[in-house]
Amino acid sequence: TQVATVFREAQRTTASHRKLAVTLRKIQEACCYEPTSAKKSAVAADDFDEDDFNNEFVRCVLRVMPVKKSEGVGEKTIRFIGLFLRHSIDKDNEVMGEVDEDTSTMPETPSTRLTAQLMENVLPLMTAKDKFVRYRSTQLISHIINSLDAIDDDLFQKLRSGLLKRIRDKEAMVRAQAVLGLGRLAGNQIEAEPNSDGSDDDASVGLLEKLLEVLQNDPSADVRRSLLVNLPILPNTLPFLLERARDQDALTRRAVYSRLLPALGDFRHLSLSMREKLLRWGLRDRDENVRKAAGRLFRERWIEDCAGTPPPAEGQPVEPSPPSIDALLELLERIDVVNSGVDNGVALEAMRGFWEGRPDYREAVTFDDNFWETLSAESVFMVRSFNDFCRNESNGKFESLIEEKLPEVTKVAFYLERYIKVLIDAIKRANGQDEDDEEEEDTVEQEFIVEQLLHIVLTLDYSDEVGRRKMFALLRQTLSIPELPDEVTKLTVDALRDICAPDAAGEKEFCSIVLEAVADVHDTIVDDVPADDDESFHSARSEVSGDSTPTKGGHGKSKSPPALSEEEAAQKAIKEILINMKCLHIVQCMLSNVAGNLQQNDHLVSMLNNLVVPAVRSHEAPVRERGLVCLGLCSLLDRSLAEENLTLFMHFFSKGHTALQITALHILTDILNVHGAQLLSSNPTLLKVYIKALRGSGNKISPEVQAAATTAVCKLLLGRVVSDHDVSAELLKTLVVAYFEPASSGNQSVRQALNYFLPVFCYSRPENQDLMRAVALDALHTLYNVREGLDDDDADVDDEMVSLSTIGACLVDWTDPRKCYTPGTSHLESEKKKDVNGDVHLDLARDILERLGGNVNKEEKKVIATLLGKLYISPASSEPKIREVYADVCSAVEEQLV
C-alpha cells in the first residue's frame, strides 16, 4: 500500500521523483535487507518481504499499461520507474561493492531481481491486442534500457528480440518507442564489440542494419526522427543519418541541423562536398525553420569549430569565442568559397545570415590597405558579402558601416585595376605553359577575386566625379582585353551600364563605349595576320583555343589563303572563331542591358548588320548559336525585326539540339512578352511549337525542353500575353494534362513549376478561373484515357499517377470561387468570402450535367458525377444561373443521370 502511495504521487509531477525514489528505496530496503537494522523495520511492515515488494511493484507498473498515449500520467510514471530502478541498482551496488569488487559478471541483487521480474511481466504485453498496452509496455522497456548501464545477458536477448518485432508494429507510436530502446542497444553493442565473440558481432551488425533500414523506410516521420537522434553516430551510420537532411518531414530535416550536426562535433571531418550539400539543402529548404536551424549551425557552430576554442564542459552554456577574422576566413575556405561563392552558390546566403546573426563580427571586421593589397578568394568574398549585406538588408540600417569600413570609389578602382592585371598575367602565363595545375588553380582564384571586386563595383555610388571617371576608364579599357574571361566580361559590361546615366542618352553612350571595345577585340584578328612576324606569339595563342573550347578546327581550312601552311591556316581559323565568339559575347552582355529602340541607335544598327547577321549565317555552329541569341535580343528592341525572324527562331527550335531548342523557346517567349501575342495569333505554327514542347517525351522532346516550355507558357498565361480564348484554353489544358500525366512524374522542373503556377493562375483572376473551368472536363477526359491506357496489372499504377477523383478534386478546388482573389480584400479575410459570386461552379455544374447526358464512358461519368457534390453553391451567384442549374439538375434526376 505504501508502494501504491508512492506511485500515486509519482504520476502527478516529475519534480518530486527524486524524493519519491528515495522513499521507495527505503521501503525496498526494509523488505529485502530486513536483518540489517532494526530502524528500518519501523518503516515497513515486518511481514512484508522481497517477493511481496516486487509483486506489489509490478502490480503498480501494470496499472500504467492501458493508459492512453495522450495522458501525461503514463509518461511520468514510466520515467519514475526508470529513475527508481537506476537509483535502487546504484544503492545495491554500493552495498555489494564492499563485498565483491572485481567480479566481471553482474552480481545478483534485489534490484536486478526486481528488474528481471518486471521485464518478464511486461515483455509479453508487447504483443497485446490493445495498442496502448503495446505502446506503454514498449515505452517502459525502452525507457528502462536507456536508464540502466548494464543488463543481464539472457534478459538482454529477450528484450532485443521483443523490441525487434515491434519495429514493424502497425502503430507508429509503438515503433517510435521500440527504436528508442534498440538505438541504445545498437550503440552498446558496438562499443562492446572488441570483447565480444563472433555471434554477438553478427547480431549487433544485424540490429544496426535493421534500424538503418527503418530510418530510410518507415512511413512515420516520428519514427525516423526518433532514430535520427538516437542512433549512434558511426562512420557506417553517418551517411544514412545525413541523408535525412532531405527527409520529407520538415521536423526531421530540422533535427538534422539542430540536433544531429551540432552533436557530431567538428564539421571539418565531413567531406567538402557533404558540407556544401548540407549547407545548400538547409539554407534553401522549403521550410523556414529548417533554414533558420541551418543558418544557426553555420554562424554559431561551424565558425566555432574554426575559432578553435575547446568545446565547453558538458552542461555549461556554450560561450561563443570572441570574433576571429582568421576563423571566418578558414570557415570560408572550408566551404570552398571559390566554388560555392559563384553566382548561384550557397555561400552568399550563408554569409548573409552570418552577418545578420553575428553583430560581433560586423563590428570586428576591418578592411585596411594591407587587407586590400593581399586579397585572397576568402577575404575578397568576406568583404563582398559584407558589402551586399550592409546595402541590402534591414532597409539600409547598416549602410553607415559601409562608409565607415569600405574605401572610396577611386581606391576600389585602383585595387580592381591591380587585380585585373594580376589575372591577365596569370592567364597569359597559363596559356604559355602546358597544362599546369597549380597555375590553373591560381588563375581560377584570381578570376574569382576580380569577379567579387566587380560585384562590389556594381553597388558603388558614382556621384563622385573623380571616382566615376577613373572607374569608367578602367572598365572601358578592361573590356578591350581579348583574354578577359566570360563572367568577368559580363560583370564589367553590367558595371559600365550602371556608371552611364540611366536615361536614353546614357544608354547610347554605353552602347558606343562597349562597341568600341568590341572593335578593339575584333581588331586583334587583323593584328595577327602577319603571323610570320610573331611566330611564337601566334602559336602560344592557338594553344589556348585548343584546350579551352570544344570547337572543331577543321571547318575553316578551305578558306585560308595559300600562303599559309595548313596548320597555320587551321590555327588562324580557330582564332577567328574565338575572337568572333568573344565579340558576340560582349554584345550579348551589352544587349541584355539595353531597353531603347534599336532603329534609333545607329551603333546598334551597324552592330546588327556587321556582326550579328553574319554570325547567324556562319558555318560554325557555336558562332551561329551565339549570333542567334544576339539576334533574339535585338528582336526584343525592334518589333519588325522580331516579325521577320520569327520563322528563323522556330526553325532553330525544330532542327536544333536540346540547348538550342531551349534558347529558341526563350527567344520566342520573350518576343511575345515584349511585343504582344498578336504574333502568336497570326502564326498557327508557333502555337504548335509550344504545344509540341509542352507535351514532352512522346514528341522526342527532352525533359529540359519540356521544362523550359512549361515555364514559358506559364509566363505567357500569367502575364496575360495570350489573350485569344481558344489559344489560352489549349495551352492551359495542355499544362493541366502535363501536370498529372505519369510521363512527367520524373520531371521535377515541370511538376514544381506547375505546382506553383496552377493555383496562382486560377486564384489571381476570375477570368482565369473561368478558363480553367472551361478546360477542366476536357483535361479530365484526356487524363481518363491516359489512365485507362496504363497497364492495370501493374501494381504501381497509383505510384505513377494519382487517382481520377484526386484530379477531379484539384480541378474543383482550382475553380472554387471562394479562393479567388477579389480586388480590395486580402487573402486573410477569406472567411468573409462566403457570399462571393459563385457562377464559376454553377457553370462547371452545367458542364458536368451536359457530359453526363452525353455519350462518354460510364466509368468516367461516375468520376465526374461525384464532383457535383463538391461544388460550392453561393447565394450571391446570379439568380438566372441558379435557376438554370436547378432546372438542369431536376431534369437530370428525372432522366436518372445522377
Added chain:
Amino acid sequence: PTEPTRQRKEKQPFEIDFAAPLDPSVAETIYTQATSNSTISMPKKDWKSKSRNLLPDDKHFSSRQLLSLFLKPKARMSNRRRLLTGRAFAFGSAAELQSGGGNDVPEG
C-alpha cells in the same frame, strides 16, 4: 509544489488509481494477446519506401521566374503587367508557394 494550480488542472481529468483492485475489463485489456502477429504489424508492403522518404530536388520555382524575361533576367516585363507582382504574392508568402515543391505534387 512549485506550480500547484497548473498541475492540478493537468491531472484532474485523469489519474491512475494504484490502490484499487484491478478492474476485470482492464485486466482483459492488458492480458489479451493479439490473435496473430499480422494483426498488430505493419503490412509488408509498407516496409520499404520507394523514395526512401526523401524529397525530390527542389527547383526553387518562384514568381520571380515568371515575371522576368528569359534573356534579360534583370529587366522586368513591361509596365502593363507589373500589377501582377502584388497579385501573385497575395496567395501566401513567396516561400510558402515555392515550398509547395514536390510535396503536393502527385507522386509518381
